[in-house]
Amino acid sequence: MPVIGELIKKAIDLGEKLNTESKPAEKQLKVLQELLDHAKDTSFGKYHGFKKIHKSKDTVSSYQQKVPYHDYDAIYDLWWKKIREGHEDITWPGINRFFAVSSGTTSNSKYIPVTDDMLDAIRKTGIQQIMTLSKYDLPSDFFERQIMMLGSSTELKENNGFLEGEISGISASQIPFWFNNFYKPGPEISAIEDWDERIEKIAEQARDWDIGSISGIPSWIELMMKRVIAYHGVDNIHDIWPNLAVYTPGGVAFEPHRKSFEKNLAHPLIYIDTYLASEGFLAFQGRPDTDAMALVLDNGVFFEFVPFEPENMTESGGIHPDAKALTIAEVEENKDYILVISTVAGAWRYMIGDTVSFTNKEKAEIKITGRTKFFLNVVGSQLSVHQMDQAIEAVQEKFNIAIPEYTVSAVRENDEYMHRWYLGKDSGEADEEEITAFLDQNLQEKNKNYKVARNKALKSIEAKIIPAATFIAYNEKQKKKGGQVKFPRVMKEDVFGEWENFVKKSSHLAEQ
Numbered sequence: 001m002p003v004i005g006e007l008i009k010k011a012i013d014l015g016e017k018l019n020t021e022s023k024p025a026e027k028q029l030k031v032l033q034e035l036l037d038h039a040k041d042t043s044f045g046k047y048h049g050f051k052k053i054h055k056s057k058d059t060v061s062s063y064q065q066k067v068p069y070h071d072y073d074a075i076y077d078l079w080w081k082k083i084r085e086g087h088e089d090i091t092w093p094g095i096n097r098f099f100a101v102s103s104g105t106t107s108n109s110k111y112i113p114v115t116d117d118m119l120d121a122i123r124k125t126g127i128q129q130i131m132t133l134s135k136y137d138l139p140s141d142f143f144e145r146q147i148m149m150l151g152s153s154t155e156l157k158e159n160n161g162f163l164e165g166e167i168s169g170i171s172a173s174q175i176p177f178w179f180n181n182f183y184k185p186g187p188e189i190s191a192i193e194d195w196d197e198r199i200e201k202i203a204e205q206a207r208d209w210d211i212g213s214i215s216g217i218p219s220w221i222e223l224m225m226k227r228v229i230a231y232h233g234v235d236n237i238h239d240i241w242p243n244l245a246v247y248t249p250g251g252v253a254f255e256p257h258r259k260s261f262e263k264n265l266a267h268p269l270i271y272i273d274t275y276l277a278s279e280g281f282l283a284f285q286g287r288p289d290t291d292a293m294a295l296v297l298d299n300g301v302f303f304e305f306v307p308f309e310p311e312n313m314t315e316s317g318g319i320h321p322d323a324k325a326l327t328i329a330e331v332e333e334n335k336d337y338i339l340v341i342s343t344v345a346g347a348w349r350y351m352i353g354d355t356v357s358f359t360n361k362e363k364a365e366i367k368i369t370g371r372t373k374f375f376l377n378v379v380g381s382q383l384s385v386h387q388m389d390q391a392i393e394a395v396q397e398k399f400n401i402a403i404p405e406y407t408v409s410a411v412r413e414n415d416e417y418m419h420r421w422y423l424g425k426d427s428g429e430a431d432e433e434e435i436t437a438f439l440d441q442n443l444q445e446k447n448k449n450y451k452v453a454r455n456k457a458l459k460s461i462e463a464k465i466i467p468a469a470t471f472i473a474y475n476e477k478q479k480k481k482g483g484q485v486k487f488p489r490v491m492k493e494d495v496f497g498e499w500e501n502f503v504k505k506s507s508h509l510a511e512q
Contacts, residue, residue, distance in 0.1 A: 024364045025329040027297040033059055035302060035342055038117075044079055044091040044348060060327055064304070064349075069319045069340065071351045072110050080346075083113055086161065091346030092117070098156070100167040100278040112278045114167065117344035119174055121300035125281040128296065129274070132286045136270055138245065145212025145243050146184045150224055153198070155191040167278045168216075184209050199224050203231035206240050213246035215274070217486060218257035219404060221247070223472070225264040238266035250274040252486050253368070253389045260402035260426040260468070275368065279352055280343050283366060292365035295328070300344035303328060305337035308355050308372070312338070317372055319351055333358045336369050336384065355384065371490075382449035385489045391442045392423070398438055401428030405471040405487055409496035410458075419461040420496075422503065424468035436463040470506050474499065 033054060040050040048067050056062040070078075079091050088095045091113070098114035133143075151168025158164075165173070172190055175183055185202050192198040206228045214221060225237045232240055247269045249257075254271055262268055275283035275293050280301050283293035295303060304325040306312050312323035325340055339354045341347060356366040370385030388408065396403055405424035410417050421439065423430075440461050444451040450458075471487050491499060 024295075024297050025327065028302055028328050029059065031298060031300065032063060032302040032342070035300075035344065036063070038344070039092055039346070042089045042091055042093060042346070043082070043087075044346070048348075064325055067349050068321060069306075069323075069325075069349050069351060070347075071318045072112075072353075074318075075347065075350060076111070080111070080113055083346075084111065084160065084162065091348065092344065096345070097163055098170050099159075099162050099164045100170060101164050102166075102278050110278070111164070112347075113345050114170055114278075115345045117300065118280055119171065121344055122171055122276070122281045124299050125284070125296050128299070129272075129284045129286070132284075135286075136246075136272075136288050138270070142212050142243070142245055145182075145210050145245075147182050148184045148209075148211045148214040148216075149190075150185075150202075150214065150216035150221060151190075153191060153193045154187065155193055167276065171276075184211060195220075199227050203228045207232065209241070210243060211241040212243050213248065214244065215248035215250065217252060218249050218254055218261055219472070219487070221249075222257065222261050222264060222404065229264060236266045237264050244269065246270045246272060248272050248274055250276050253386070256389050256392045256396075256406070257404045259396050260404040263402065263427065277352060277354075279341060279345065279347055279350065282339075282341070286363075286365075290359070290365060292359040292367050295364045295366060297328065297364055302342040304340040304342075304349065305331050305356070306340060308336035308338050313372075325349075328364060331358050331361060333361050338372060357386070382453075383443065383447060387443070387447055388489060390446065391439055394442050395423070395435055395439055399428065399430060399435060401430050402426040402468075404468050407471075407487060407489055407491055407496075407499065409491045409493055411493055411496065416459045417457055418459055421461065421463040422499075423463055423465050424471045425465050426468040430465045432463055432465050435465070436461060439463055464503075466503055466506075470503060473506060474502050477502065 036045070036050045036054040036059070039045040040054065045051075053059060053062045053066055075091075082090045083095060084099070086095070092115050094115075096113045096115040098119075100112045100114050102110040102112065149168075149172055151172055152166035154165070154169045154173040156163040156165040156169060156173060163170070169190075172183075185198070185205070189198055189201045189205075192201060202224060216224075228240055229235070229237060234240060238244060244265075249271065250273070254261075254273065270288070271291075273285045273291065273293050275281070281296060281299075282301060283295045285291065286294040297303070304327065306319055306323050306325050312320050314320055319338060319340070326337070331337065334357060336355045336357050339352050339356050341350050341352055343350070351372070353371055355369045355372060357369045359365050359367055367386065369387075388406075392403055392406055395401070402425065403423045404426050406421060408419055408421045411420050412418075421436075423435070440454070444454060454461075475487060488495075
């Protein structure tokens, strides 16, 4: 009888029932007022008049009028750079100990401040997510199993008095002592910086663990499972961890990975999505009857939503200064919005780079539809990553193949534009011409702008099938392996040229 698990399950169930409901707009107004009050004496707060904003009759409107939008370059150059120089009370009281280093898929690495208040908020949101597990059909003994958290290394790098690493590594390095009995692969293995070495250590010790749930980026979790399976000479990961029941992906859509991912399992898992960014823990899937995620509205993050429309964007990809931002009360379902956040880490009206769409406004549930810089619109096709993911899912279903990775770019040939796709095939037979025709037709049926573009400036598309391992090898070449590294779904033409050269060299070596 799993007595401890039964007690934990009952406590979680009680906590979920006691979780009082209030209107999303009320929660968000309270968060904004707390942020303004806490940061009113910082350099940023004094410059923008936080005291007056906090006392105004319409706090939200006053805040939006007084504080401009910021992308990373703007807020770093004006404010966060001063923190790294050792100045205190810049965008948040005191001085933070940590900087989250982004994986840099769209630009050079970014350094984002991580405060103790943000780490507290991440832990509280983690607890909120655990509380929702009572809604899933999980046995009591599940709550006694261990949790595999496979992120970036917890061995943070010291730089001019600050500790730097990816947000998953920073969070894992600060887990409470009481969680160590549940947390795998444990502090020692998690601190190993070399990804392959860390995975080898996991494989060696895997049989000693009783893993009930796993969290991490799908592509890297799948590589880990394959290595554990091969190391022990078994058929699937459930031969090693028979009680594995829950997988929590994060940061990327899971569906394109599902077919390839589930080849490593004896049976499917319960999939619970999360949205943990370098800037904070923003949303998580809170119920089993949806695959959307509920925004965390009451824990250190104030959200704004700018309609993702051409007139709201600058030529450099930022938000136009005059673009109107909507609050949680003003959004509409099934429309794309640029996500803007203000946080307890000192990010103020910060353009995080993601676009979201509301699937349920009442429950504040969203889906990530893409990245502002991963939006394929060179010739008016207006393809979002979400639409691309859906098309790739359809390809996998139609041709019974697994495509865990892909990338696409608009390239110019003979003074005409075309879309060239590279699909990373894990298994199954594929005919490039048939897949190209199906992919093109699917996108035209699902996106009217794409259909118009195909009849005008977008003269053709081409799908090339390559081994999925090529994507991993390219990340390794770029020294971006493991952790929160995600392969860019859309590449600019110059970067795409480098990628194509790598693919050609890889193909030539494979033929020798």
